[in-house]
Structures are given as structure tokens and as C-alpha cells.
Amino acid sequence: xxxxxxxxxxxxxxxxxxxxxxxxxxxxxxxxxxxxxxxxxxxxxxxxxxxxxxxxxxxxxxxxxxxxxxxxxxxxxxxxxxxxxxxxxxxxxxxxxxxxxxxxxxxxxxxxxxxxxxxxxxxxxxxxxxxxxxxxxxxxxxxxxxxxxxxxxxxxxxxxxxxxxxxxxxxxxxxxxxxxxxxxxxxxxxxxxxxxxxxxxxxxxxxxxxxxxxxxxxxxxx
Amino acid sequence: xxxxxxxxxxxxxxxxxxxxxxxxxxxxxxxxxxxxxxxxxxxxxxxxxxxxxxxxxxxxxxxxxxxxxxxxxxxxxxxxxxxxxxxxxxxxxxxxxxxxxxxxxxxxxxxxxxxxxxxxxxxxxxxxxxxxxxxxxxxxxxxxxxxxxxxxxxxxxxxxxxxxxxxxxxxxxxxxxxxxxxxxxxxxxxxxxxxxxxxxxxxxxxxxxxxxxxxxxxxxxx
DNA sequence: TTTTGTGAACTAGTTCACAGCT
DNA sequence: AGCTGTGAACTAGTTCACAAAA
Numbered sequence: 350x351x352x353x354x355x356x357x358x359x360x361x362x363x364x365x366x367x368x369x370x371x372x373x374x375x376x377x378x379x380x381x382x383x384x385x386x387x388x389x390x391x392x393x394x395x396x397x398x399x400x401x402x403x404x405x406x407x408x409x410x411x412x413x414x415x416x417x418x419x420x421x422x423x424x425x426x427x428x429x430x431x432x433x434x435x436x437x438x439x440x441x442x443x444x445x446x447x448x449x450x451x452x453x454x455x456x457x458x459x460x461x462x463x464x465x466x467x468x469x470x471x472x473x474x475x476x477x478x479x480x481x482x483x484x485x486x487x488x489x490x491x492x493x494x495x496x497x498x499x500x501x502x503x504x505x506x507x508x509x510x511x512x513x514x515x516x517x518x519x520x521x522x523x524x525x526x527x528x529x530x531x532x533x534x535x536x537x538x539x540x541x542x543x544x545x546x547x548x549x550x551x552x553x554x555x556x557x558x559x560x561x562x563x564x565x566x567x568x569x570x571x
Numbered sequence: 572x573x574x575x576x577x578x579x580x581x582x583x584x585x586x587x588x589x590x591x592x593x594x595x596x597x598x599x600x601x602x603x604x605x606x607x608x609x610x611x612x613x614x615x616x617x618x619x620x621x622x623x624x625x626x627x628x629x630x631x632x633x634x635x636x637x638x639x640x641x642x643x644x645x646x647x648x649x650x651x652x653x654x655x656x657x658x659x660x661x662x663x664x665x666x667x668x669x670x671x672x673x674x675x676x677x678x679x680x681x682x683x684x685x686x687x688x689x690x691x692x693x694x695x696x697x698x699x700x701x702x703x704x705x706x707x708x709x710x711x712x713x714x715x716x717x718x719x720x721x722x723x724x725x726x727x728x729x730x731x732x733x734x735x736x737x738x739x740x741x742x743x744x745x746x747x748x749x750x751x752x753x754x755x756x757x758x759x760x761x762x763x764x765x766x767x768x769x770x771x772x773x774x775x776x777x778x779x780x781x782x783x784x785x786x787x788x789x790x791x792x793x
Numbered sequence: 794t795t796t797t798g799t800g801a802a803c804t805a806g807t808t809c810a811c812a813g814c815t
Numbered sequence: 816a817g818c819t820g821t822g823a824a825c826t827a828g829t830t831c832a833c834a835a836a837a
């Protein structure tokens with residue numbers, strides 16, 4: 350007596366805030382699953398992880414009816430559905446652009462592998478690095494071979510971890526190679542065609558936002 | 572003929588979206604300054620960097636009247652004001668928690684130093700690492716000495732780059748040491764007292780959001 | 794004339810509250 | 816009885832549009 354499983358394609362366009370939360374819900378469910386919890390109500394989920402129950406229900410409702418009235422959600426079932434909605438039911442293949450400090454760290458970051466991403470290759474322009482590999486064995490290719498390797502290795506996602514100066518130029522090559530999804534660690538916003546999704550992680554903005562908070566604080570106690 | 576400079580303390584609480592944009596504006600102004608531009612209108616700024624002119628004006632208006640009607644903003648002047656608002660007119664001292672791959676990469680990340688942050692120390696628990704230092708010379712201390720070193724080195728901000736399992740526990744120690752601002756790279760949300768500001772960079776959520784986009788794409792062309 | 798600073802209008806996102814299913 | 820799924824109410828954020836300043 351499991352799985353009503355009425356998944357539907359979202360008709361309305363769903364906001365990025367919602368999809369980000371789906372990731373969060375998925376992580377919560379993974380924890381519940383490993384805690385041996387079989388079923389959970391939106392209420393309980395919200396309390397345990399400091400979320401809002403109505404929002405959880407609304408977010409899920411974009412994609413189907415996954416709950417059972419009077420009961421809640423079957424943890425395993427909802428988890429499986431969320432993985433499918435997020436496209437995590439297949440392995441996604443990732444290339445890291447730039448084999449500097451940050452690129453190498455990202456290539457070996459265990460959090461990526463955990464949810465089914467595979468870091469397959471890195472690219473760099475420095476002869477000294479090309480042919481080498483990261484600590485965990487991700488090979489470093491010549492940026493010149495990008496197109497060829499992307500095709501051969503079926504790369505889905507590129508991570509940009511090159512210096513700010515060359516970010517746009519590298520991104521243009523990534524786009525030309527046919528990659529449709531990019532995670533950008535370089536500061537500033539880059540231009541991509543409309544059919545390419547780019548998501549930025551701007552460390553400077555994050556730190557400056559903390560700086561602002563500290564500055565307000567010290568202003569407050571005149 | 573410079574600087575009307577009517578800076579004011581924001582009376583209304585200003586949203587994080589606004590403060591994040593202030594960082595962005597600051598970066599744009601730095602570029603304009605090095606391009607030799609002396610004055611810029613909100614309109615021109617918006618066009619050049621794909622922003623909204625009204626929003627720029629509104630964001631700035633929370634903090635004062637920095638513009639000159641009929642002219643625009645003096646680049647140098649506005650830049651100086653933004654730096655002050657963001658609390659970047661003093662050097663902020665940062666400690667990185669965790670001297671793993673990611674921690675070491677962050678410690679040497681040039682983007683941080685650029686806008687006036689100083690990565691002063693790292694902390695770890697592994698005897699093999701303690702006493703060692705990052706490539707650029709940031710020393711690695713024993714986590715046990717956190718309180719002492721934070722006091723002596725006047726650390727303002729902690730960056731959490733430890734494995735997910737120990738993140739909350741390390742954070743608790745950071746808070747106990749009196750640090751009021753934290754940038755968290757570990758996945759999942761951590762608990763802090765109300766007077767501590769924590770900002771998360773969740774790489775898993777970012778990647779999964781890209782995965783969702785790709786999944787929608789392949790659904791679309793049935 | 795040009796461009797700011799800002800109320801007013803609009804749009805997006807969140808939370809409430811309850812009908813209806815199990 | 817309990818909990819979902821969802822319209823309706825509310826709150827936050829963005830954009831418009833214009834009066835006032837230089």
C-alpha cells in the first residue's frame with residue numbers, strides 16, 4: 350500500500366526559489382530515511398528542519414500529489430519523486446574549467462559525488478598541468494580539446510573556476526561546445542544565450558554581505 | 572565640485588537582496604573607475620551591467636542621497652560611500668575552519684584579498700596539518716586554540732569548510748569564541764543564535780538546480 | 794534639459810485557513 | 816481525526832512614472 354505517484358509536469362513556470370527548496374527537502378528526506386522514518390507530515394518536516402509547512406505542500410503541488418491525506422508523505426516515495434523531478438535519476442557528468450586551487454578542490458569535493466554528480470574532467474591552459482590529474486584522479490585536459498572531450502565524455506554541466514579575467518572567454522567556449530548548464534564561481538555576471546542556464550556562486554558578494562552586517566552592528570551601539 | 576555626501580543610516584530594515592546588490596554596484600564602479608569614467612547615471616550603469624535603473628536608485632536611497640540631479644553619480648565618490656556602507660573601509664580579518672582541499676583553496680583565493688579581506692588563519696584538528704601553512708602562507712592552528720587565536724588575531728569572520736558531519740559542532744565553537752559572522756560551505760542549514768549572521772553557500776543545491784533545468788529541457792522535447 | 798529620489802502601481806512569493814479526501 | 820492540496824489574504828520586492836533639483 351505505497352505510492353499514489355501522481356507525478357505531473359509543472360504547467361506554470363516554477364520559480365528558482367521553489368527548485369532550490371526541493372533540493373533542501375530532498376536532503377531532509379535522505380536524513381529521515383537513514384533515521385528509519387517511514388512517513389512524515391509537512392508539519393513535522395517543517396518543524397524538524399525550520400521550514401514552513403504550507404510552503405512545502407505548495408512547492409510539491411507544482412509537480413503532483415505526493416501525499417496521503419490523514420497520513421503525510423511516504424519518505425522513500427517522496428524522495429524518489431523529488432530525485433526524478435530534479436533530474437537526479439540519471440548520473441550527471443560535470444567538467445571543471447580551471448585546474449587552479451579552487452578548481453582542484455571542487456573536482457575532489459565529496460559533496461558533489463554524493464548526490465549523483467560525476468566530476469569527469471578538468472580543463473586548463475597551463476602545459477605544466479595538462480596530462481596531470483587531481484588528487485582523486487580527475488584528469489586535466491587541454492582547453493583546446495574542450496569540444497572533442499565534451500562530446501566523447503558526454504559532459505552535461507561545466508563549473509567555471511578560472512580567474513575573473515578569462516571567465517567570459519572560457520564560458521563562450523563552453524557554450525560553443527554545446528553545454529547547457531554552468532555553475533560559475535568567478536565574480537561578476539557573465540553573458541550566455543537564453544537557452545543556457547548559468548548559476549553564480551559569488552564569494553565576494555557573500556563576504557561583503559557579512560561585512561555589511563558587522564558594520565551595522567557596530568553602528569548600532571554608537 | 573565633488574561629493575554632496577549626505578550619507579544616512581538606513582532607518583527601515585534593508586533587505587539582503589539590496590545589500591547583495593550593493594556589492595555588485597561596488598564591483599561595477601571599480602571597473603568604471605579603472606576605465607577612467609568619472610561620472611555615471613543610473614540609466615547608463617543599468618545598461619552597461621544589465622541592471623534596473625530604478626532599482627539602483629532605490630537601493631542607494633536607503634542610505635543617503637549620493638547622486639546629483641541632471642548629472643548622475645560621481646564614480647569615485649559613490650564607490651567610497653558604498654565601501655563605507657558595506658563596512659569595507661576597514662580590513663576584515665577572516666579565519667577558515669578546516670584545512671582540507673576546499674579550506675586551503677579558499678584561504679588562497681585571490682578574490683577575497685582583493686576587496687580588503689585578510690585571511691589570517693586556518694584551523695584544523697589533524698595533527699599532520701597543524702603548524703603547517705597554505706601555499707600562500709596562511710598558518711594552520713589547532714582547533715583547540717580557537718578562542719585564544721581569535722582573541723589575539725581579532726578575527727571578524729569565520730568560513731566553515733569542514734565536512735558536513737562536524738559542521739554544527741565547529742560552528743558552535745566559532746560562536747562560543749565570539750565570532751558574529753560566518754560563511755558556511757557545508758551543506759544543510761546550521762543553527763546559530765540570533766545575534767550571529769550566517770550565510771550559506773550550498774554547492775549541492777546550486778548543482779541540483781542546474782540538474783532540474785536540464786531535466787525540464789529534456790522533458791520539453793518529449 | 795537631464796537625471797535623481799520616491800510615492801504609487803504592479804508582480805512575485807509566502808502564509809493562512811479551510812474544504813475535502815483518507 | 817488528521818493531513819493534504821489550494822484559493823484567498825497578505826507581505827515583500829520590483830518597476831513605473833513623475834515632481835523636484837541642478
